[in-house]
Amino acid sequence: xxxxxxxxxxxxxxxxxxxxxxxxxxxxxxxxxxxxxxxxxxxxxxxxxxxxxxxxxxxxxxxxxxxxxxxxxxxxxxxxxxxxxxxxxxxxxxxxxxxxxxxxxxxxxxxxxxxxxxxxxxxxxxxxxxxxxxxxxxxxxxxxxxxxxxxxxxxxxxxxxxxxxxxxxxxxxxxxxxxxxxxxxxxxxxxxxxxxxxxxxxxxxxxxxxxxxxxxxxxxxxxxxxxxxxxxxxxxxxxxxxxxxxxxxxxxxxxxxxxxxxxxxxxxxxxxxxxxxxxxxxxxxxxxxxxxxxxxxxxxxxxxxxxxxxxxxxxxxxxxxxxxxxxxxxxxxxxxxxxxxxxxxxxxxxxxxxxxxxxxxxxxxxxxxxxxxxxxxxxxxxxxxxxx
Numbered sequence: 001x002x003x004x005x006x007x008x009x010x011x012x013x014x015x016x017x018x019x020x021x022x023x024x025x026x027x028x029x030x031x032x033x034x035x036x037x038x039x040x041x042x043x044x045x046x047x048x049x050x051x052x053x054x055x056x057x058x059x060x061x062x063x064x065x066x067x068x069x070x071x072x073x074x075x076x077x078x079x080x081x082x083x084x085x086x087x088x089x090x091x092x093x094x095x096x097x098x099x100x101x102x103x104x105x106x107x108x109x110x111x112x113x114x115x116x117x118x119x120x121x122x123x124x125x126x127x128x129x130x131x132x133x134x135x136x137x138x139x140x141x142x143x144x145x146x147x148x149x150x151x152x153x154x155x156x157x158x159x160x161x162x163x164x165x166x167x168x169x170x171x172x173x174x175x176x177x178x179x180x181x182x183x184x185x186x187x188x189x190x191x192x193x194x195x196x197x198x199x200x201x202x203x204x205x206x207x208x209x210x211x212x213x214x215x216x217x218x219x220x221x222x223x224x225x226x227x228x229x230x231x232x233x234x235x236x237x238x239x240x241x242x243x244x245x246x247x248x249x250x251x252x253x254x255x256x257x258x259x260x261x262x263x264x265x266x267x268x269x270x271x272x273x274x275x276x277x278x279x280x281x282x283x284x285x286x287x288x289x290x291x292x293x294x295x296x297x298x299x300x301x302x303x304x305x306x307x308x309x310x311x312x313x314x315x316x317x318x319x320x321x322x323x324x325x326x327x328x329x330x331x332x333x334x335x336x337x338x339x340x341x342x343x344x345x346x347x348x349x350x351x352x353x354x355x356x357x358x359x360x361x362x363x364x365x366x367x368x369x370x371x372x373x374x375x376x377x378x379x380x381x382x383x384x385x386x387x388x
Contacts (some may be wrong), residue, residue, distance in 0.1 A: 047171065065371040069316065073335060074367025078342045079364055081355045089358030096204040096296070103293040104156055104207065106286075107273070108149040127271060128265045137331065145269050151262060152208040159202050166195035189337035192344075196356040197309075205300025208266035211259040215301050220256065227252045229323050263301075270294055308361045316368055 053059035070077070117202070128144035137142060155225060173188035173275055180187070202210070227249055234245025274294040277287035316327045317335075345350035355363075 042388070065370045065373045065376060067369055070368055070370050072339060075342050077367050078339065078346050080366065081359070082341065082347050084350050084359040086354055090354045093200075093204050093357050097200070099289070100205055100207075100293060100296070101156060101160075101203065103289055104152060107290065108153040108156075111149040112153060118195055119135065125267065128268060129261050130265050133261065144265055148262065148266050148269050151162065152266065155208060156203070156206060159199050159206060162199040163203070164193050165194070166191040166199060170195070182216070185341065186334075186337055187215045189341040190333060192356075193333075193336040193340040197331060197359070200357070205296050207270070207297040207301075208262055209270065209297050209301040210303065212267070212301050212305075215261035216302055219302075219307060223252075226323060233325075291349070305360060308359075309364065312361065312364050312368065 014154045037163060053061045125145070128148075130147060131144040132141055134144075170188045170191040173184040173191070174180075176187045177184040214223070231245045231249040234248070235242045237245075252286075270296075274291055277283060280287055283291075312320055313332050314324055317332055318324045319328075340356065343355050346352070
């Protein structure tokens with residue numbers, strides 16, 4: 001893709017100088033010649049592109065910048081990851097974790113211990129699905145709001161504990177290797193990658209609302225498809241693998257129902273508490289902070305970065321079927337460990353931490369793909385100088 005594959009195209013008509021100038025031949029020198037210079041001089045770039053690509057049944061449109069998947073796993077581009085705005089992204093995530101954890105801990109701990117302001121407690125009362133389900137199935141009354149806040153507090157503590165355990169496991173990698181038999185470098189950098197890219201990322205805008213991510217139509221439909229494919233593969237193996245496949249399907253479906261119920265109730269509780277703080281005539285700084293954190297939690301409920309990352313992994317490692325098999329999932333984790341090791345070896349502890357915190361889908365694309373856009377732009381400038 002984007003490399004010289006020996007393909008030749010017929011000579012373009014003399015009436016179209018751009019097509020004629022960009023005829024692909026077997027020589028590597030001519031292959032890198034861009035069409036940019038004449039396009040820049042033509043106001044209707046879209047129309048020129050159409051004449052070039054739309055008039056053939058096999059348009060080589062993906063090779064416009066000679067894009068190809070990086071042949072070294074993106075390691076040669078790691079050195080470009082520590083740019084100036086990366087510090088801003090890293091600082092923003094750190095502040096997000098601190099403020100979000102502070103607000104949730106303050107509100108939920110007070111609620112669990114029974115110290116909630118009576119006015120807020122009264123304002124937050126109302127219909128909750130968990131209370132109705134408990135009433136129907138268990139024939140008893142429960143405090144749904146209390147359980148929702150206990151769950152959210154536990155979820156925060158779980159992610160913080162995972163961050164700490166991953167850090168410790170990474171530092172004690174040689175000992176972990178004796179336990180699980182894996183190479184200590186694999187243990188170390190896998191744990192460090194998970195610490196930054198899974199558990200710490202979850203703390204940035206975490207709340208029980210994030211459970212709604214798993215029942216978002218687009219995410220749910222994709223994961224259902226993957227679940228069906230994996231279950232079918234395991235059932236064909238028979239024996240214990242077949243049982244595991246059925247258990248996985250059952251667990252998946254039950255968990256999504258639970259996520260929907262808890263996420264929905266969490267939204268109702270937070271909405272009522274936020275409304276109470278927002279309607280105060282003279283709100284305190286903490287009330288304003290509660291409203292702002294609710295806004296960020298709503299924006300972060302659909303984990304766009306996680307979804308984009310999953311789609312990138314499927315695109316690169318899943319092949320045409322768009323499905324990550326078990327061996328391909330393991331390959332993704334190996335790639336994460338290799339890149340994490342390269343980042344810290346290149347930038348050290350401080351710089352590596354900044355890159356790992358600020359890493360996003362743009363950085364992922366820079367590592368995964370190679371192109372010749374820089375050479376094309378330079379050729380454009382040379383052509384402009386010649387024309388002048």
